[in-house]
Amino acid sequence: MASALDFDPGNSSYWSERHRDIFFGANYNLCATKFTGFSICHPVYDDTKMLKCVQHSLQSAMYSELPTATFLFLPNWENKSINAYRALVRDNPKYCTTLGFIPKTKLTYAMPTTWKGVQCNFSNHTWSMDIIAVWNKEAKQRLTDASPNWLQTLQRGSIPEAVWEKYQYLAREDTDHITNHVCP
8 A cells, every 4th residue: 555645656556545545546445456466565554454454465365366466564563463464474374474574673764755855754663574475376386487586686686674584485286385484
């Protein structure tokens, strides 16, 4: 999810929680459409909304024959065991993988281009940010086929500040295994 002020114009579409953002090209009501393809989701930090995003991502991945993967950036609260969205990730290892996390000391915001010349003081984070993939076997295979080193590319170039978990996708005809480690 994004807003009209902070979405990436390089993306073909974006969703906003604010209905008024449809006037700026946003889609409204994230859960009205089944996800397919590859997407990124950084929801509003509200436990109910984050749970809804994980549920929708999971349902989309489970019930699609098309490659479907949603890469979620979710806060790693101090007592994450009480969060319903964390339990959903933990309880669905076939579809949910915690790839890594960005430590709170390295979690920063880029200065919005619309605020150039204006001093903005962002507060320090008190949490880390988990990087979670909710995907089906078709998406895992598509990624592996298109770029066997996709994760290394993320690790080295796209998100070098993250601490990455050991991940291995084993493509087997008889089973869909994934080594899934949950961040501490």
